[in-house]
Amino acid sequence: MKLKHRLSIYYVAIFSIVIFIVSVVIYFLFYNQMVKKEFQSLESKSLLAALYYLEEDEVTNSEHNSIKIQLQRKISKKNILVIDSLNKRFNGNMTSDSNITEKFIEDIRRDKSVQLLTDDYFYNGIFYLDNQGDFVVITRESKDELDEQMKSLLNILIVVSVLGTLFIYVFSNYLSNIAYEPIIKIIQQIKERDAKNFNKPLKLEKSYEEIEDLVKNYNHFIDRITQTFTIQKNFIDYVSHELRTPITALLGTLEVTNTKKRTSEEYEDVIIQLKQYTNDLQETLDQMMLLSGVKTNFEFKQIRIDEVIWQVIENAILYHQAHINVDIKVENNHLLSIHGNEKLLELAFNNIVGNAIKYSDNKPIQIQFLEINNRLQIHISDQGIGIIEEDLKQIKQNFYRGKNAINYQGKGIGLSMANVIFTLHDIDLEISSNKPKGTIVKIIC
Incomplete structure (x- = not known):
């Protein structure tokens, strides 16, 4: 019924x-x-x-x-x-x-x-x-x-009751049709959806508040599904690209090694090379699993977060000739010790510092260690292109890239991966524009 x-x-x-x-x-x-x-x-x-x-x-x-x-x-x-x-x-x-x-x-x-x-x-x-x-x-x-x-009163009450019941039945059917009309239109629109236009939002010209909320939430849900499908497609593209390089290197090395006999030293060099390719492949898989949310269990221990950042700074200077200024204003040294995974945090900070270097065209970067409200805050500021206001809410999403970053290479996974890592460590990540130009990233431990 x-x-x-x-x-x-x-x-x-x-x-x-x-x-x-x-x-x-x-x-x-x-x-x-x-x-x-x-x-x-x-x-x-x-x-x-x-x-x-x-x-x-x-x-x-x-x-x-x-x-x-x-x-x-x-x-x-x-x-x-x-x-x-x-x-x-x-x-x-x-x-x-x-x-x-x-x-x-x-x-x-x-x-x-x-x-x-x-x-x-x-x-x-x-x-x-x-x-x-x-x-x-x-x-x-x-x-x-x-x-x-x-007897007359009883007859009147019976007639009024019957007529009233009939009126209520007809009137309730009329009201039900009016109330149910937007739902029927929604059902008809959903039936018209297929694989090609499933992400088309529902539209109702006249409705009431509850149905408008339903349509709004449905459209939001479909939008999220569309984003999920896009992320999945991008993720598959990323997986294909990132796995193809180490696998091709492995196959190429094995093929070259198999063309002629080699000395023990040459085989040892090949094994070392293959081990490096395998490690790269394992690291890539770990990053992809982390990005997709599959892998969430890692070995945590007490580490110094400042030492992790100094390692990141050293790598940035070595490989990118980066100009990085560090200012430490922390009196309570206990705030610099956290329970976490050194490799994961190094990967997260590498992504953030790497973005600062890339999008500022290697202009000087400022890293500050601050003690605010008895919590450690690490501010990483650059003088780059910054982030458009409308992109700030989505910049942490997988494969999302700012509209003003079209001239820079990237896959849109750096910040999303860093955000996942910081979430695993119960660390807050805040991103804002650094007026008049650039970006400031706040890591709150």
């Missing part, structure tokens, strides 16, 4: 329960009110009957005639009974009634006023003291009129 039909059924069920409860409450409240009103009316009729039958000798003829007219308008004499102290009929035309028992009469004498409701009549009895003696005046009224009113 579709959700919109299920919601309509839920609405109808809830409305039916509510209107049933309301109808029952209305019915019984109306019934009780009408019964109360009928007894009040009957009580006044009993008093009027007492005045008519028992006070004739104490009022004037005109007053008695007025009482008679009122009594005739309100109640028939066949519904009046006056009983004396001996329980004998004193007046009234009410015929024998099984509901008027001696107990009922005694209750009236005791309580002064008693009401009785049966299937057919309302009864009211009052105890009346007169100069002629003590009397019980009983009046009754048929329930037929009340039963007819209650």
